Amino acid sequence: MTPGRTGTRGLAAIGAALALFLLTAVLGPSAFVPELPGAAGAPPFSLNVRPPGTLLVVLVVLGVAAGAAGLALCLTALRRGWRVPASRLVGAGLLVAAAFAFLPPVGSTDHLNYAAYGRMAATGHDPYATRASDLPHDPVINAVQEWQDTPSVYGPIATAGQALASRVGGDSVKVTVFVLSLLNLAAFAIAALVLHRTARDETARLRAALLWTCNPLMLFHLMAGAHNDVQAVAPMVAALAAFRAGPGRTLLAGALVGVGMAIKLPAALVGGGPAWCLLRARRWPPLTALFAAAGAVAAATFLPAGPHAFDQLRDASNMVSLATPWHLLDSLLHNRAVIKVGWVALMLALVWLLYHALPRDPLGDAAERDRQEGRRVAAALVLAWLFAAPYELPWYDGFGWAVLALLPASRMDQIMLVRTAVFSLAYLPARDPKLVDLPEALRWFLPSVARSVIVPVLLTGVLVYLVRWCLAERRRAAPPASAAAPRG
Secondary structure, eight states: OOHHHHHHHHHHHHHHHHHHHHHHHHTOSSSSSOOOOSOTTSSSOOOOOOOOHHHHHHHHHHHHHHHHHHHHHHHHHHHTTOOOOHHHHHHHHHHHHHHHHTSOOOSBSHHHHHHHHHHHHHTTOOTTTOOGGGOTTOTTGGGOOSOTTOOOOSOHHHHHHHHHHHHHHTTOHHHHHHHHHHHHHHHHHHHHHHHHHHOSSHHHHHHHIIIIITOHHHIIIIIITTOTHHHHHHHHHHHHHHOOSSHHHHHHHHHHHHHHHTTOGGGGGGGHHHHHHHHHTTOHHHHHHHHHHHHHHHHHHHHHHOGGGGHHHHHHTTOOOTTSHHHHHHHHHOOHHHHHHHHHHHHHHHHHHHHHHSOOOOOSOHHHHHHHHHHHHHHHHHHHHHHHOSSOOGGGHHHHHHHHTTSOOOHHHHHHHHHHHHHHTTOTTBSOGGGSOOOHHHHHHIIIIIIIIIHHHHHHHHHHHHHHHHHHHHHHHSOOHHHHSOOO
16 A cells, blocks of 8 residues: 555544544533533533443444554655644644534543632632632532542632632533633644744654644543643643753753643643753752752742642552552552552653664764753653553643654554553543443443553553553664673
8 A cells, every 4th residue: 555545544543533523522511421500501501412332332432443443554655754734734624623622521520620629719629728629519610520529629729710710600610611622722732833834944843743733632532621731731841842951941941840730730740851951961060050940930830829738749649540550469469558669660661761762863963962851851751651650641742742742753652552442441431430421231341340450451452562562672772792891
């Protein structure tokens, strides 16, 4: 099959996947689409078909499969020389993202939590100390379904955005969620445009569009799912794009890292890339500026929130999500202390392996190669966290896809695609089975077998393959012994 035909078929499969995801949202309240209280004429808009849960599971499974296959075909065609204007894919991806913003969120009830935390902040309650169950009569907070007793785990800038949405939406959950979706759309578009402008040539721009703006799995999780992780991605990629060794650009990069971590704390990992470059070159003033700018933004945002803003983060550090490989070990040991030590050790090992395996870009002058090195180290840190942490959800993979889009192509693209596709199948939907309209067999099978056994086993296999690929890349890049140690 020619590269052109392969790429065309890939785009067709991506389009089919997005159509299935859009249809799931358009059909309205269902097992995948939580009901949004509010006036019927207000956005987001949908029908009120009330489709059976089994149909929606089929639609989303087909969408994930078609999207993963389509992206794989496009990446294969790209490696073989297929080219289409990247700007067209960016435009198409942003149009689909905008369409999702005007439809009700799909897949989980997290957006109801965001609306509740924003309502708390807007009405004078502390979202880091208040639970939804403490305010049962509030029309917005009462819509929370699954996290009734959990204060906010999100950073102060995320909370500020949620409060803004609440002030606009008032007593309407629908309008509040719609404003939150618009904030996500703005962040998604900023990240897309930064990645497009940062890419050096048309091939890199096309790859960035496929990995981010037209990535059907990311459009499904971040835009259709309305997860606020996308708001942290925008400052992350902007920080890496802005980084230069000079004082002004270093301050800007550090400030953007601070913004990202004040939305979701793991966004701070990208700061490790610029920091490593400056540390290795012993450029102490820019390194100090980087940390000072990030610290200043963090202090300006977290200090007013108070130390209890980290309470839920500490609690979350003890959690193990059902679909990660660590769940298998947790089921056997029932010892979270061992898992804490184990995942940190695994992450450190993966950082080292990925540092040696992720591709280097040999083109450009010394300053450009230095910037590329910063992006590569940042990608190693983010990807190591994604593959090692015991509490992960599929929409967290947006962090990995965004930083990967800044690097040259490698086998890591395919590894990440398999991981996200498999991970996506664990959460169909990501809701309490007792609250959704599904047949009893599916209500038991999806969380108890697929999410808790099958997917963790498959992700363990993906992790093993990642380690083997990293080791193979390191051996391939190492000079022969005769070249490394010439005879005297």
